[in-house]
Amino acid sequence: MSLDLRFWAIFMFLQALFSQASTTAFKVSLSYQAIAFNFDTTMIGLAAAAVGIPPIFAAVHAGVWADRVGGYWVALAGNALVVASALLPLLIYTPSFLFVAAAVHGLGIILSMVGQQSVIGSIAGRAASEKAFATMFTANALGQMTGPLLATGASAVWPLQSTGYAGFVAALCIAILALVASVFCHRPWEAHAIGHKSSGARQGFTAISSTPGAWRVLFLNAIVLGSVDVLTVFLPIWGQERGISPAIIGLLLAVRAAASIVVRFYMARIVAIFGRKTLLMGCTATIALAAAILPFANIVVASAFLVLLGLAYGMSAPISLAWFSVSIPASVRGSAMGIRLTVNKLTQGALPLAIGAVSAGTTGVFAMIAILTASSTLLVSTVKFSSD
Numbered sequence: 001m002s003l004d005l006r007f008w009a010i011f012m013f014l015q016a017l018f019s020q021a022s023t024t025a026f027k028v029s030l031s032y033q034a035i036a037f038n039f040d041t042t043m044i045g046l047a048a049a050a051v052g053i054p055p056i057f058a059a060v061h062a063g064v065w066a067d068r069v070g071g072y073w074v075a076l077a078g079n080a081l082v083v084a085s086a087l088l089p090l091l092i093y094t095p096s097f098l099f100v101a102a103a104v105h106g107l108g109i110i111l112s113m114v115g116q117q118s119v120i121g122s123i124a125g126r127a128a129s130e131k132a133f134a135t136m137f138t139a140n141a142l143g144q145m146t147g148p149l150l151a152t153g154a155s156a157v158w159p160l161q162s163t164g165y166a167g168f169v170a171a172l173c174i175a176i177l178a179l180v181a182s183v184f185c186h187r188p189w190e191a192h193a194i195g196h197k198s199s200g201a202r203q204g205f206t207a208i209s210s211t212p213g214a215w216r217v218l219f220l221n222a223i224v225l226g227s228v229d230v231l232t233v234f235l236p237i238w239g240q241e242r243g244i245s246p247a248i249i250g251l252l253l254a255v256r257a258a259a260s261i262v263v264r265f266y267m268a269r270i271v272a273i274f275g276r277k278t279l280l281m282g283c284t285a286t287i288a289l290a291a292a293i294l295p296f297a298n299i300v301v302a303s304a305f306l307v308l309l310g311l312a313y314g315m316s317a318p319i320s321l322a323w324f325s326v327s328i329p330a331s332v333r334g335s336a337m338g339i340r341l342t343v344n345k346l347t348q349g350a351l352p353l354a355i356g357a358v359s360a361g362t363t364g365v366f367a368m369i370a371i372l373t374a375s376s377t378l379l380v381s382t383v384k385f386s387s388d
Contacts, residue, residue, distance in 0.1 A: 007184075008185060008186075011181050011182075011184040011185045012116065012119070012120070012136075012185050013135065013136075013139045014139075014177075014178075014181040015075065015079070015112075015116065015178055015181040015182045015185055016116055016136050016139035016140055016143070017139040017140070017142050017143045017146075018143065018174055018175070018177040018178035018181055019078075019079060019082065019109065019112045019116075019143065019175075019178040019182075020139065020140040020141075020142075020143030020144055020147065021142075021143035021144070021146045021147035021150070021174045021178075022082055022086065022143070022147065022171050022174040022175040022178055023082065023105065023109045023143075023147070024143060024144045024147030024148055024151075024232070024253070024257075025147035025148065025150055025151035025167055025170050025171040025174060026082075026085065026086060026105055026151075026167075026168070026171040027048070027051065027229075027232060027233060028147070028148050028151045028152060028167060028232070028236060028249075028250065028253065029089075029151050029163075029164045029165075029166075029167025029168045029170075029171055030047055030048065030051070030098070030102060030164065030233075031044065031047075031048075031164075031233055031234075031236040031237065032152075032162065032163040032164035032167060032236055032246060033089065033098055033162060033163075033164025033165065033167075033168070034047050034098070034164070035164070035236070035237070035240055036162040036163070036164050036165075037095045037098065039095075041237070041365070044233070044234075044237060044352075045233075045352040045354075045355060046099075046352075047098060047099060047102055048102075048229075048230075048233040048352035049349045049350070049352050050099045050102035050103050050106065050349075051102045051103070051105055051106040051109075051348070051349070052106055052229075052345045052346070052347075052348035052349025052350075052352075053103065053106065053345075053349045054103050054104075054106040054107040054110070055106050055107065055109070055110035055341060055342065055344075055345035055348075055349075056342055056345050056346045056349060058107055058110055058111070059110050059114060059338045059339070059340075059341040059342035059344075059345060060204065060335065060338040060339055060342050061338065062074055062078075062110060062111050062114040062115075062338050062341075063114050063118070063204065063335040063336065063337050063338020063339065063341070064204075064335050064338065066114055066115055066118035066119075066337075066338070067118070067332070067335055070118075070119070071114070071115040071116065071117070071118035071119035072115065072119060072182075072185055072186050073115070074111050074112075074114055074115035074118070075111065075112050075114075075115025075116055075119070075182050075185065076115070076179075076182050076183065076185075077108075077111050077115075078107075078108045078109060078110065078111025078112030078113070078114075078115060079108065079112050079175065079178045079179040079182045080108070080179055081104055081105075081107055081108025081111065082105060082108035082109060082112065082175045082178065082179075083108075083172065083175040083176055083178075083179055084104055084108070085101050085102075085104040085105035085108055085175075086101070086105070086168050086171040086172035086175050087172055088100060088101035088104060089101045089164075089165070089168050090165065090168050090169065090172065093165070106345070106349075110341055110345060112178075112182075113341060114337055114338055114341060116136065117136075117321070117337050117341075118337055119185075120136055136318075137260070137264060137314070137317055137318045137321075138260075138261055138264045138265075141257045141258075141260035141261040141264070141310075141314065142257070142261060143257075144253070144254075144256070144257035144260070145253075145254045145257035145258050145261065146254070147171075147174065148249070148250040148251075148253035148254055148257075149250045149251065149253075149254050150170040150174065151166075151167035151170050151171060151250065152167065152246040152247050152249060152250030153170075153247060153250065154166040154167050154169055154170040155167070155246060156247070163246050203332045203335060204332050204335030204336040204338065204339045205339060206332075207328050207329055207332045207335075207336050208328065208336055208339060208340075211327045211328060213382075214324065214327060214328070216379045216380075216382060217320050217323055217324055217379075217380075218320075218324065218339075218340050218343055219343065219376075219379060220280065220284070220316075220320060220376055220379045220380055221316070221317065221320040221321065221324070221340070221344065222343045222344045222346070222347040222348075223284075223347060223372060223373060223376040223379075224283065224284065224287065224312075224313065224316050224317065224320075224373070224376075225317070225344050225347065225348060226344070226347035226348045226350075226351040227287055227291065227351070227369045227372060227373050228287070228309070228313050229348045229351070229352070230351050230352050230355060230365065230369055231290075231291065231294075231309070231366070231369065232253060233352055234352075234362050234365050234366070235249055235252065235253065236249050237362055238294065238295075238362040238366075239252075241362060244299070248299065252299075252302060252303060252306050253306075255303055255306050255307060255310070256306040256307070256309050256310035256313075257310060258310065259306075259307045259308075259309075259310025259311045259314060260310040260311070260313055260314030261314070262311075262314075263310075263311045263314040263315055264314050264315075264318065267314075267315060267318065267319075270315065271319065276319050276323065277380055277381070279315055279316070279319060280315075280316055280319060280320065280380045281377050281380045281381065282312070283312040283313070283315055283316035284312075284316070284373050284374070284376050284377045284380065285373075285374065285377055286308050286309070286311070286312035287309060287312050287313070287369075287373045288369075288370045288371075288372075288373040288374035289305070289308070289370070290305040290306070290308050290309040290312075291366045291367070291369040291370040291373065292366065292367065292370035293305050294362075294366050295362060295363040295366050295367070324336075324340060351369075351372075355368050355369070
């Protein structure tokens with residue numbers, strides 16, 4: 001690896017780490033701030049959905065933009081919006097602006113994600129794709145581990161208006177670090193990969209539709225991400241119902257992220273032993289089991305199942321993303337990634353809203369997640385993976 005590429009990779013890793021830490025801290029703070037505003041489960045689900053709604057409309061356009069100008073500029077703009085989103089609830093302490101901040105955050109994080117994945121996809125060949133995306137997801141998992149700890153621990157350091165308010169201060173500090181790191185991710189040689197001019201979403205849809213199994217893998221990934229996101233949003237409410245402190249909830253979320261980090265170091269070996277299809281089916285079943293058990297678990301049992309949840313998510317996300325990336329033509333990869341993220345965000349927006357509206361308490365929320373992820377195993381069983 002050349003010095004320039006190594007320098008770029010370090011800052012890309014830091015950007016992924018800090019941006020994911022910021023968004024995890026933001027979501028945990030959003031839940032606690034919603035509790036401070038006395039939101040019920042429906043309103044909490046709506047607040048969580050507000051993060052996912054803007055990306056539904058912006059992800060494809062972000063992918064087209066990445067195809068045309070390069071992922072660097074897309075990620076830079078996204079990280080700037082993430083900074084703004086963490087600042088808004090600190091400046092205007094009202095329920096309505098909590099929803100505005102959530103929407104701005106959703107737009108910012110989707111731009112950041114599309115930019116990151118587009119750039120990484122442009123340099124990772126088929127043989128190195130899983131390693132490259134596993135490295136990116138390792139950075140994400142480190143962020144997911146540190147974000148909740150910083151957000152929930154911030155209230156002890158800064159005894160401000162609420163746990164959520166102090167968490168937004170932590171999210172803002174981390175988001176600034178992500179923005180600074182993204183400035184150093186400029187990749188001059190990326191211009192060689194941008195020469196094509198994608199016609200936009202239509203070519204992306206065509207490419208996905210003509211790739212056998214692509215839509216099924218895409219929907220599976222969306223269900224897994226959406227389910228994990230709902231569990232992250234509603235775990236603070238689960239803790240509130242049981243009198244568990246925010247610091248312990250932050251630690252539980254960090255345990256889940258730590259498990260995702262550990263499993264990714266051994267991913268290539270695990271894939272070689274079990275195969276992609278078997279692993280993905282096992283991952284969805286494990287997430288379903290964890291969601292089903294959590295409502296009845298104490299802290300010790302909950303910790304064990306969050307470890308299992310982290311292991312399942314740690315394997316399923318990079319496997320499905322790597323397969324998707326190398327199966328789509330390079331000329332429309334950014335647009336296809338945008339479509340993929342649109343489906344992800346549609347799921348992440350719809351799930352908390354729908355589940356929060358029809359479920360009384362977290363027991364119903366987790367039960368619905370268990371049913372959804374268990375049934376999604378059927379999607380994997382019909383996909384052909386070339387290595388299996």
